[in-house]
Amino acid sequence: MDHSFLLMLSNLLHLQNHLDPTTSLLSDTASSTTATSPTSLLTSTSAAPLLFFTIASVLSYLACSRPSPSPTPSSASPSTSEFSVSAFRALSTERIWAMEAPLRDAQWRSLYGLSYPVFTTVVEKLKPYITQSNLSLPSDYAVAMVLSRLAHGHSAKTLATRYSLDPYLVSKITNMVTRLLSTKLYPEFIKIPVSRRRLHETTQGFEELTSLPNICGAIDGAPVRVRRLPSNLPNPSVYDCRHGFSSVQLQVVADHKKIFWDVCVKAPGGFDDASHFRESLLYNRLTSGDIVWEKVLNVRGHHVRPYVVGDWCYPLLSFLLTPFSWNRTGTPAQNAFDEALMKGRKVVEEAIGLLKGRWKILQELNVDLNHAPQTIVACCVLHNLCQIAREPEPELWKEPEESGPAPRVLENEKSYYYFGESLRQALADDLYQRLSSR
Incomplete structure (x- = not known):
């Protein structure tokens, strides 16, 4: 039970004893006055106990019917929140440009293998083709996910767990992005x-x-x-x-x-x-x-x-x-x-x-x-982008x-x-x- 509710009940009990001292001596009176009937004892008390138990019942009902607090963002699964579309969007829009360039690019390289400016170049060049595919995910999010796989060697199953996606969808997106890199960007960068x-x-x-x-x-x-x-x-x-x-x-x-x-x-x-x-x-x-x-x-x-x-x-x-x-x-x-x-x-x-x-x-x-073959060639295109x-x-x-x-x-x-x-x-x-x- 909620601590504040218990404290409120305790305060009400003290208040009731202050208003009607005979109630606190009820048990002693029952043990020492054997000739007195229960009816006479009840009639000797005031209305304070009734008031107390009425208020306590109302408070108990309110406490039980109070909705449980919603989980805080920190209690969510890190694997779900850290790699969600909203988390990626929050990092890759206003926040990323507010960071100092060395820190920003070092963080991006650790995640996706290249700096943020080079990443945006890749996204801008691939976005028209990805948009035509009617992919349900944002273009930059899809590219980031594939770059993460190429940079760290993750399997489709590992990425599916991390991004809360189906492994088949991860493989499909990987094939699409690497195919675009190896065909659409190859003539420009190789x-x-x-x-x-x-x-x-x-x-x-x-x-x-x-x-x-x-x-x-x-x-x-x-x-x-x-x-x-x-x-x-x-x-x-x-x-x-x-x-x-x-x-x-x-x-x-x-x-x-x-x-x-x-x-x-x-x-x-x-x-x-x-x-x-x-x-x-x-x-x-x-x-x-x-x-x-x-x-x-x-x-x-x-x-x-x-x-x-x-x-x-x-x-x-x-x-x-x-x-x-x-x-x-x-x-x-x-x-x-x-x-x-x-x-x-x-x-x-x-x-x-x-x-x-x-x-x-x-x-x-x-x-x-x-x-x-297209995965290897795609990595060669990305290598040239990084070298340039x-x-x-x-x-x-x-x-x-x-x-x-x-x-x-x-x-x-x-x-x-x-x-x-x-x-x-x-x-x-x-x-x-x-x-x-x-």
Whole structure:
């Protein structure tokens, strides 16, 4: 019973005793006056007890009929209130801009993997498409939920519990947002550097890193682990990569700022880097002459067009130069070239490390295999957004060491191979001469 109600009853009892002292002696009188009948005792008291019990009954009724207090906001489940639409709206409107920028962006990165201004850019670009889908949730809330999943690697079931949604709806929203990122935003944020300004900036940046002229990108592949393969796959072993786990193969080309300008996810993890490269659209465009870089240099009588650098797992071609050896067993000029080339290749290694460090879902994909490629490409688009905005770089995810023999030269590649071989030697001799003259 309510404490204030008990106190009120106590005060009424004292008041009643003060008005009618005979009532307080009622029990003593009953024990000592045996000749007195009960009727005579009752008639000797006043009306005060009746008044007291009447008032007490009324107060008791009022106390019992009082509605129970509604639960305070703090008593609500944190998992429901903290991630509700209203809580998100309260944080992402007036309050977020009232915070100091470093604190605001640090909080947003911890939740969604990127700062608030970059988040709003993503939302503004995706909102028209999300609105067309007639989604029952606000666009920014849906994007935030998907970014949370990509940044922390949460499963659909975990997010469903956190956001009080059905797991199927979480998967559906994830598929929609990643599809939009990988299709609608890909052409805007992942571009081959063909314009004169950007090509000059890229080759100049690589030359400062390596002392080699006209490098326009660094290529590398990485397996993306898949948590679970469908049980009805006809040949699941094709997804087993050389490191012993099920995966799909990612291929990227990065510039000197660790920004991807080409992304390909077309092969299961059992494919090697060379095979995946030959299956890519980039390979087809380069061999067909569809991509034309106008910047041409003359090095020891060789016309050097912009080229990509890769490790020994890739084929040596006129547009893709690889090291002479993997263990520095060449001539001094060749070893100097290999060392310079690997400095350029390190850029793409770090870019992949940043990608998986920032978007932890790529450390172990927990999406349907059919949606794996678009999820990976979506993370690459978001990586570029973060690099362009100069977001703080997270701790690098460490990829397993490269291994495997050099790929064989295909019949249709022999002309590219012979030209690449002479071009590589000319660049090696030129670099060694410049280094020796210093």
